[in-house]
Amino acid sequence: MMLRTTLRAVGDLAVTLGALTLLFVVWQGWWTDVQANAQAEDLLVQVRGELDDPPQALPDQRAARDRAPERVVEPPASSIVHDQAIGVVHLPTIGEVRVVKEGTSPDVLNEGVLGHYPGTGAPGAVGNFAVAGHRTTYGRPLWHLEELKDGDPIVVETEGGYHVYRIEGLEVVEPTRWQVLAPVPGDPEASASVASMVLTACHPKFSAEERLVAHAVLERSVPRDQGPPPEIRADNRTGRR
Secondary structure, X not given: OHHHHHHHHHHHHHHHXXXXXXXXXXXXXXXXXXXXXXXXXXXXXXXXXXXHOOOOOOHHHHHHHHHOOOOOOOOOHHHOOOOOEEEEEEEHHHOXXXXXXXXXXXXXXXXXXXXXXXXXXXXXXXXEEEEEOOOOOOOOOOOOHHHOXXXXXXXXXXXXXXXXXXXXXXXXXXXXXXXXXXXXXXXXXXXOOOEEEEEEEEEXXXXXXXXXXXXXXXXXEEEHXXXXXXXXXXXXXXXXX
């Protein structure tokens, strides 16, 4: 009798633990997406509004822009502080538009945004503008990262303008392969001479065993007063265009 009671208690406990596990999976895989996507959309509208109506430039900044009207002048990456919004990353091929903020810690990425690796380059600048994002959970902004093909555009929108990058390949690497974040991705000893960009996310989906890395190279930069480039001109999901 005691053995039967014990087995029944163990069975009830197993059922309870199973139910709790299922609830956690539902929360982790669905509810975090709902919360993060809602937060990310609100932030997107806010940041785009700020990009459309930037603060008055200082005299030296205005002079720099007057001297080089065809260039997009960006602040150095070293001046950006943790959790600061840098701009907006457009991935038109896979239908994603996300704010990019400084930092890749959970408090940043769990907002459903993309995070800029501290110490890597600024948008549009010579060097490597390296960005990370969740592939599953918390809005999963890079869920479709593996669908990007060579030649697909990535547009980084900032207060200064639009930086149009083109995909030049995907690769899967070990999580410790930090060399992809170097100024010349994969070659930390080399000096950068071009503006590149990498997007990183966990691989495969629902696992953190490896990293999927998308490589891109800057094609051109467009000053903000010339309007958005054709790669993103049709994007009106936030009611802006």
